[in-house]
Amino acid sequence: MLRTLLSYKPIRRTAFLAGAGATIWGVDNYYCHSALTRNVRTISAGLIILADYKLNFTPGKVDEIDQLHERTAKRILDVCQKNGGLYIKFGQQIASVPVLPAAYARTFKVLYDNAPAVPYPEVEQIFLQEFGKLPSDDYQTFSRQPLASASIAQVHRATLPDGSVVAVKVQKPSIRYQMDMDLWTYRLLLRVYEHLFDLPLVWSADYIETHLRQETDFLHEGRNAERAAKAAKTAPGIGDKVYVPKVYWDLSSKRVLSAEWINGIALNDMEKIDAKGWSRKEIMTTMVDVFADQIFREGFVHGDPHPGNILVRDHPKSLNSRHTKPQLVLLDHGLYVDCRPAFKHEYALFWKALFTQDMETLKRVTESWGIRDVEIFASATLQRPWRKGHAVHVEAPAIGDAFRRQEEIKERVKHFLSNTDIMPKELIFLGRNMNLIRSNNKLYGSPVNRINMMANRAVENLGLTQHFSRLNFSYWMFRGTLFLSALSFYMVRIVQKVRNRVLGKGEGGGFEDLMDKASMKAMEEFGIKIDESVFEG
Incomplete structure (x- = not known):
């Protein structure tokens, strides 16, 4: 009966296409971490958005423009959430552009929440690929559940044989397989939209791509952390008011970063900050000072100092005092801007000229x-x-x-x-x-x-x-x-x-x-x- 059915060309062709489709889907899903599916989803949504704007962004439909922005923002958000990974970063970039309609900023806020974590067996696979051994071989304890999960990595708490507590940042396994195609799709969409809407969009693509790739290299992040720590120590008026956790290089690789665990309070946990009796002015003075120093003196600037990446803890030198002093702890050193000396000088001149009316x-x-x-x-x-x-x-x-x-x-x-x-x-x-x-x-x-x-x-x-x-x-x-x-x-x-x-x-x-x-x-x-x-x- 099967042989009879397959003798009909339409049925044979349909069966072949179904088999080919199932094979492609299987390879993409199990070996390519859905890279093809994710990008087909992105390009499809991009074409729908493009058609929507071309048809409905007209003087005759003024009353419907806000709804157009709203549904477009939701379509992009849906793609970012379903694709995950670097798409979370793309969405966060969109959310931070102030000249976009209000719907974008409102809709994309959810992308700053914790991202879904990967199961512990996948974490073990990363360790086997990077070090040839399991976490239990190097760490005395290792939390199976992550304490935090972001777009490209999650953080586990662990202890070393000597009792030292460390934070272990583990890259999500799909990132390395999805990154090249994600960035290619990102660049393709920028080019299409630049051509159709006549706006400068592609000019920043190379720079952003370079920094996104650097963020996925945890050895690069470790070097950034050490450079930032050295800069803070030599910064006038800052010294030990700011701390950067120590990196454990023998337990780090491109996809795993082990660093000193710091017990502190998140910068935005105002209730706990005030309960400690710390001065808000002192904390904020230190924060503004350290980043102003990075911009104007060091030229090496933390690109993502949101409250989740800054802790406040008791200053170690004041632990025996009646009232402890606050110390800022800077985390997540994957994204840094390395300013050219000429730009750094021109930027400082620009600030000076703003206050002297030097047109x-x-x-x-x-x-x-x-x-x-x-x-x-x-x-x-x-x-x-x-x-x-x-x-x-x-x-x-x-x-x-x-x-x-x-x-x-x-x-x-x-x-x-x-x-x-x-x-x-x-x-x-x-x-x-x-x-x-x-x-x-x-x-x-x-x-x-x-x-x-x-x-x-x-x-x-x-x-x-x-x-x-x-x-x-x-x-x-x-x-x-x-x-x-x-x-x-x-x-x-x-x-x-x-x-x-x-x-x-x-x-x-x-x-x-x-x-x-x-x-x-x-x-x-x-x-x-x-x-x-x-x-x-």
Whole structure:
């Protein structure tokens, strides 16, 4: 009977295609970790989104544009969640772009939650592949359940034969098999969308790909950690206020990283932080100082300082004191920006020029970076409104309908990035670093004036005697601007304290809150509408 059925060409052809499809699916699922399935899913969703925008993003459908953004964001989120791995990173990048419609920032928040963990037998397989032995061969104890799970790795607690406690970061097994095709698909979609929407998108692809690949190399992360630890020790005014856990090199490889276990409190666990009696201002001063030092002196900058990557613990030197002092612990050193010396110097000059109203220097630096719009870039850098003369208009004119606003934003972006070939790629992750610093300060009630602290660090690392003499008018212009900024900051702090103690309403975001609101209004003047959720970090 089977032979009779197969004698019919349509049935034979169908059977062949079904068999071939099942074979391809089996090979892809069991040997290629679903790399083909994941990318077919991505390309299909990309084509659907593309068609949706082409058909529905028109002046005649203005009332439906918000719904268009909403369903597009949900489609992309669905792909990121189903694909996992590097797609979580891609989604987080999308969520951090402030000029995208509000629906994206709202929808993609869930990607910052813990990712699903892989079972313990798969962890053992990684150890067999990397070291030729099981975790039990090197560690006295090893937790079968991870304590945390992220997009590309999960962390287990273990103890060494000598009793030392270590954190063991294990890469998820599918990452090495999926990465090449994921990045190829990512680049393909960028090229398609750049061509169809006439927007500069591909210019950052090489730089982002390089750093994503580095994040999956845990030996590279270990070297970053050691360099960051050395930089913190030599940083003026920081020293042992910041700590980076020690790496155990004999128990580390490209896909496994063993580091000193640190008992501490997550930076955003405000209840426990306050219960310790630690000063929020002291913690935040140290945090802003260490990252400002990384940016302006060392030129080696942590690319992802979110609260989950920063712990606060009792300073070891104060354990015998009645009141312990806080020490910051920096974790997760996979993503770092290594700034070129020329860029680091130009960036410090740019910050100095912002506070001295040196338009000649501002234009020279931004034009050398291929950036035409000084005011937008200055506002984005400071994360507060900036105008020549600091005359900021907070009343935004009517933006017009949703379609026209989106078209205006596109033209702004194209004009802003006049030459992406010469734009410093370091700015991609520096912006993320400073946005997270701002967000952390806001979380703590804005106890420090981070803008003034960053500006002072920039000028210090230019060299006061060589570039910034006290006899120079620009020096006093700089100091005067910082004084006015500090005056505004302390006035807000006074109101904030009164509001908290008299009315019992809590400290809120304070100075950072005011700057966020002013930034939103200022960006609307540029034709860019920003959703409040962007400032939540």
